[in-house]
Amino acid sequence: xxxxxxxxxxxxxxxxxxxxxxxxxxxxxxxxxxxxxxxxxxxxxxxxxxxxxxxxxxxxxxxxxxxxxxxxxxxxxxxxxxxxxxxxxxxxxxxxxxxxxxxxxxxxxxxxxxxxxxxxxxxxxxxxxxxxxxxxxxxxxxxxxxxxxxxxxxxxxxxxxxxxxxxxxxxxxxxxxxxxxxxxxxxxxxxxxxxxxxxxxxxxxxxxxxxxxxxxxxxxxxxxxxxxxxxxxxxxxxxxxxxxxxxxxxxxxxxxxxxxxxxxxxxxxxxxxxxxxxxxxxxxxxxxxxxxxxxxxxxxxxxxxxxxxxxxxxxxxxxxxxxxxxxxxxxxxxxxxxxxxxxxxxxxxxxxxxxxxxxxxxxxxxxxxxxxxxxxxxxxxxxxxxxxxxxxxxxxxxxxxxxxxxxxxxxxxxxxxxxxxxxxxxxxxxxxxxxxxxxxxxxxxxxxxxxxxxxxxxxxxxxxxxxxxxxxxxxxxxxxxxxxx
Ligand SMILES: NC(=O)c1ccc[n+]([C@@H]2O[C@H](COP(=O)([O-])OP(=O)(O)OC[C@H]3O[C@@H](n4cnc5c(N)ncnc54)[C@H](O)[C@@H]3O)[C@@H](O)[C@H]2O)c1
Numbered sequence: 001x002x003x004x005x006x007x008x009x010x011x012x013x014x015x016x017x018x019x020x021x022x023x024x025x026x027x028x029x030x031x032x033x034x035x036x037x038x039x040x041x042x043x044x045x046x047x048x049x050x051x052x053x054x055x056x057x058x059x060x061x062x063x064x065x066x067x068x069x070x071x072x073x074x075x076x077x078x079x080x081x082x083x084x085x086x087x088x089x090x091x092x093x094x095x096x097x098x099x100x101x102x103x104x105x106x107x108x109x110x111x112x113x114x115x116x117x118x119x120x121x122x123x124x125x126x127x128x129x130x131x132x133x134x135x136x137x138x139x140x141x142x143x144x145x146x147x148x149x150x151x152x153x154x155x156x157x158x159x160x161x162x163x164x165x166x167x168x169x170x171x172x173x174x175x176x177x178x179x180x181x182x183x184x185x186x187x188x189x190x191x192x193x194x195x196x197x198x199x200x201x202x203x204x205x206x207x208x209x210x211x212x213x214x215x216x217x218x219x220x221x222x223x224x225x226x227x228x229x230x231x232x233x234x235x236x237x238x239x240x241x242x243x244x245x246x247x248x249x250x251x252x253x254x255x256x257x258x259x260x261x262x263x264x265x266x267x268x269x270x271x272x273x274x275x276x277x278x279x280x281x282x283x284x285x286x287x288x289x290x291x292x293x294x295x296x297x298x299x300x301x302x303x304x305x306x307x308x309x310x311x312x313x314x315x316x317x318x319x320x321x322x323x324x325x326x327x328x329x330x331x332x333x334x335x336x337x338x339x340x341x342x343x344x345x346x347x348x349x350x351x352x353x354x355x356x357x358x359x360x361x362x363x364x365x366x367x368x369x370x371x372x373x374x375x376x377x378x379x380x381x382x383x384x385x386x387x388x389x390x391x392x393x394x395x396x397x398x399x400x401x402x403x404x405x406x407x408x409x410x411x412x413x414x415x416x417x418x419x420x421x422x423x424x425x426x427x428x429x430x431x432x433x434x435x436x437x438x439x440x441x442x443x444x445x446x447x448x449x450x451x452x453x454x455x456x457x458x459x460x461x462x463x464x465x466x467x468x469x470x471x472x473x474x475x476x477x478x479x480x481x482x483x484x485x
Pocket of ligand 1: 226227228256259260263264288289290291292293294311312313314317344345346347349350368369370371413414415416421
């Protein structure tokens with residue numbers, strides 16, 4: 001019996017070796033055309049990206065189509081307005097899990113705290129953001145919206161928003177030129193000037209600075225979600241060029257402690273499974289960065305039996321990784337043996353070309369951090385390496401000796417590009433964004449200067465209270481939220 005088992009195992013090992021040997025010879029494939037260069041933040045940041053009606057076979061650019069919604073309006077540009085009904089279902093499904101935002105919508109409906117607000121937004125256009133946009137509209141705002149990422153738009157959702165009367169300019173697979181054109185169409189509208197900005201990545205803010213600086217006279221504030229965008233705002237502030245108050249949602253505790261940690265814990269495996277069908281048990285994985293995102297990824301991978309190594313540059317996070325039972329290593333120590341490399345640092349050049357050269361055949365490489373420069377993907381676009389697109393968002397990069405590395409989403413955020421993310425967590429972040437807009441829009445003159453602020457604690461607590469409405473069993477100690485309305 002045991003002998004049979006051993007024989008069986010031996011056969012499997014031999015088969016695996018044969019397969020590996022076989023895959024060392026590149027199959028016929030031309031070098032994939034290089035993807036267009038686009039603004040960094042238009043390709044990173046996160047959202048639930050799955051689009052169920054991706055009509056990529058329709059090659060006509062939305063810019064060349066004339067479309068009208070059922071009310072006769074054409075102030076939008078989406079892939080196909082006929083997908084609106086399907087998108088409406090998607091939005092309704094998202095609403096089920098976005099209790100905090102829906103509670104805010106119901107509570108503030110009478111007051112209309114955003115009456116008169118003209119919000120220009122640039123975020124991922126997904127069912128979850130649609131719930132946010134429609135909440136802002138319900139609270140009195142007028143909205144014009146574009147996508148902060150060329151790949152993340154759910155076309156049917158954009159259509160549903162356009163059908164509902166929101167001026168939305170976005171579709172999945174925009175070119176760089178389309179990307180800026182869409183942003184411009186949101187701002188450059190005769191008879192309409194924004195007085196609030198909601199940005200994710202800072203591209204919209206950058207465009208207003210570059211093309212329409214006079215608009216800032218009317219802008220009451222900027223709300224920024226992503227680490228990149230916040231970084232850009234701090235740079236402006238440092239240079240004395242920030243001309244309106246800005247709210248940093250990224251560093252709000254309700255984003256960091258929920259979105260970054262739980263969103264990644266719940267979506268990392270989904271992204272890897274959908275793209276590679278990989279089994280995690282027994283696999284050796286190195287996770288670079290043990291901040292909130294890294295912690296979430298490591299916990300999920302460990303739970304499925306992967307052997308997880310962590311690299312860190314911060315001794316405190318390194319110690320935390322150690323105490324959580326992970327082996328803290330230098331990337332070079334494990335680079336030749338690991339089956340997966342996952343970056344979660346928000347830093348640049350965390351995995352260099354030299355390290356990519358040393359990966360073993362079949363290694364999966366992906367990024368969960370904001371920026372698509374964590375893995376030096378640009379260095380892989382050289383003539384001696386062959387790129388082969390094997391699935392949507394999965395490239396085999398093939399070395400001259402036949403070694404293949406599986407690069408997911410071209411080094412962009414894995415969960416953004418290849419999986420969905422939990423709506424409930426997004427709801428907390430979206431509520432933070434809505435509260436930040438309400439706060440900046442209604443703040444008496446002088447409360448906020450031309451600087452970057454965090455959401456006031458009272459608003460954060462209010463957000464938590466809205467979230468906990470659906471957790472009646474939660475023990476909140478003495479906190480009743482009674483004073484918070
Ligand atoms: N995928 C998603 O859904 C999602 C969600 C939220 C945030 N993010 C992004 O993920 C990134 C990380 O976010 P976070 O909240 O974990 O940030 P964080 O600051 O808490 O953690 C980043 C960690 O990486 C470490 N680090 C930096 N450079 C490193 C290097 N070269 N090698 C090893 N470790 C290094 C830092 O010391 C830090 O501990 C950010 O870019 C953030 O915008 C992604």
